[in-house]
Amino acid sequence: MRVRALQVVSIVALVAAWEAAARLGWVDAAFVPAPSAVVHALGTIGDRALGGLGDTLAKTAIAYAIAVVLGVSLGIVVGSVRVLRDVLNPFVIAAYGIPKILILPWIILLTGFGTTPAILYGTLHATFPIMLLVIGGVRDVDRTLITVARAYGASTWQLYWKVILPAVVPSMLAGMRLGIVFCLLGVLVVEMFAGVRGMGAVMGALANGFKAPELFAATALVSAASIAIVLSLDWLNDRLSHWRDQ
Amino acid sequence: MTVAAIRLALVLALVLAWEGAARFSNPLLSAPPSVVLPALVRVLTLDSYPELPRHLLVTAREIAIAYAMAVLAGLAIGFALGLYRTLGRAYGPILAALYAVPAVVWYPSLMLFFGLDSSSKIAFGFLLGFFPITLAVLAGIRQVSPQLVTVARAFGATPLTTFVKVMVPAMMFTLVGGLRTGLALTVIGVIVGEILGSRQGIGSLINHAYGLLRTADYVALVLVTLVLIVASDALASLVEHRAQRWSE
Numbered sequence: 001m002r003v004r005a006l007q008v009v010s011i012v013a014l015v016a017a018w019e020a021a022a023r024l025g026w027v028d029a030a031f032v033p034a035p036s037a038v039v040h041a042l043g044t045i046g047d048r049a050l051g052g053l054g055d056t057l058a059k060t061a062i063a064y065a066i067a068v069v070l071g072v073s074l075g076i077v078v079g080s081v082r083v084l085r086d087v088l089n090p091f092v093i094a095a096y097g098i099p100k101i102l103i104l105p106w107i108i109l110l111t112g113f114g115t116t117p118a119i120l121y122g123t124l125h126a127t128f129p130i131m132l133l134v135i136g137g138v139r140d141v142d143r144t145l146i147t148v149a150r151a152y153g154a155s156t157w158q159l160y161w162k163v164i165l166p167a168v169v170p171s172m173l174a175g176m177r178l179g180i181v182f183c184l185l186g187v188l189v190v191e192m193f194a195g196v197r198g199m200g201a202v203m204g205a206l207a208n209g210f211k212a213p214e215l216f217a218a219t220a221l222v223s224a225a226s227i228a229i230v231l232s233l234d235w236l237n238d239r240l241s242h243w244r245d246q
Numbered sequence: 247m248t249v250a251a252i253r254l255a256l257v258l259a260l261v262l263a264w265e266g267a268a269r270f271s272n273p274l275l276s277a278p279p280s281v282v283l284p285a286l287v288r289v290l291t292l293d294s295y296p297e298l299p300r301h302l303l304v305t306a307r308e309i310a311i312a313y314a315m316a317v318l319a320g321l322a323i324g325f326a327l328g329l330y331r332t333l334g335r336a337y338g339p340i341l342a343a344l345y346a347v348p349a350v351v352w353y354p355s356l357m358l359f360f361g362l363d364s365s366s367k368i369a370f371g372f373l374l375g376f377f378p379i380t381l382a383v384l385a386g387i388r389q390v391s392p393q394l395v396t397v398a399r400a401f402g403a404t405p406l407t408t409f410v411k412v413m414v415p416a417m418m419f420t421l422v423g424g425l426r427t428g429l430a431l432t433v434i435g436v437i438v439g440e441i442l443g444s445r446q447g448i449g450s451l452i453n454h455a456y457g458l459l460r461t462a463d464y465v466a467l468v469l470v471t472l473v474l475i476v477a478s479d480a481l482a483s484l485v486e487h488r489a490q491r492w493s494e
Contacts, residue, residue, distance in 0.1 A: 210358065
């Protein structure tokens with residue numbers, strides 16, 4: 001209760017102070033627009049922003065679907081074959097860790113401006129964290145489970161489908177939660193760098209046009225969308241891993 | 247030994263495949279290693295980009311300032327939220343929600359506010375580095391066993407002594423891990439910022455080479471940047487291992 005009150009009070013205080021600072025001219029309203037102006041701008045950019053957001057989310061969904069399939073399947077293969085895991089793990093860590101923006105110009109050169117580079121780059125961002133966590137999950141599968149399944153005559157197919165896959169579900173879900181944020185980030189970066197459509201392009205145009213209230217409104221909209229997506233994934237995660245605690 | 251040999255063979259095969267593929271494609275779009283290598287030599291001898299050291303210094307300075315700010319703010323806010331439970335319960339979830347937003351969302355606003363020069367890159371690098379450091383401090387504090395703190399206090403240790411002698415060593419492992427992640431993300435933030443729009447720094451050179459379709463120079467500059475990133479991470483990893491060994 002006290003906690004909730006503190007949250008509400010500090011957010012209200014922050015917004016009020018911000019509004020006052022903008023109204024009284026303590027900060028330049030051209031750069032830091034008052035919250036009321038941002039709310040107003042939310043109405044004026046509505047259609048354009050929602051269109052851009054829809055475009056961005058559609059690209060993200062495609063990239064994410066590809067990344068999950070690639071990340072999980074490659075992760076299971078690399079994780080369960082000892083030689084592959086030993087050889088490839090450092091490469092996967094490196095691919096996860098290096099700033100992929102360095103190869104973005106080249107991706108744009110190869111695939112042009114538009115939807116393809118956004119999907120490609122989003123996929124690139126999301127695949128490696130998922131793969132890395134699935135590799136770890138497969139590596140840590142209880143050896144006893146595998147030995148017992150083998151001893152009772154499970155085929156390789158049954159071993160993967162009935163033992164290994166269920167055992168890696170938690171790390172897969174953790175990877176997917178990490179992956180969605182990276183995926184959205186990748187798509188937005190491409191749209192900002194070379195986009196003609198999508199929320200990143202809209203935000204880039206608003207920034208270049210010095211339309212601060214509209215830019216803040218667009219930023220708030222994307223943030224809200226991405227928080228909503230992550231929270232629903234968390235909820236799904238809880239539902240799916242419910243049985244494990246019992 | 248064999249693992250290292252297979253890795254080496256894999257890298258060699260990749261380089262050969264790159265050479266083969268690039269020779270048969272549009273030379274404007276792809277540069278084979280045999281073309282990149284001379285370009286790399288010209289970049290390193292400051293032949294093609296005589297201003298390279300100055301741009302590298304600009305980038306290094308941005309990273310240093312952003313990281314210093316991220317460490318200070320991350321430690322201060324992390325400890326404030328971790329040690330005062332009401333604060334932590336109130337603001338922790340807000341922080342976690344903000345962390346779920348892809349950080350690049352903030353970049354246009356930062357660019358509008360701070361302009362195209364170093365400040366917007368510093369602000370973005372700070373933002374990216376701040377979150378993992380703060381979250382590592384919070385996670386570290388949760389790991390400290392309450393018994394240790396109670397015993398220390400019972401034996402008459404002051405709050406400060408308890409903090410320095412009991413809490414910090416107990417959470418060192420997580421803390422330095424967070425500091426290392428923070429550095430990696432600050433570096434990424436500054437470079438992303440420079441590539442999305444800048445007039446100085448290594449990112450602006452990369453954009454320049456790419457914009458003029460000087461693909462070999464572009465690849466060479468990317469390689470130089472990668473070496474610097476890997477070197478900074480190796481240094482951070484060395485410090486991390488030192489600190490972790492000290493805490494054990």
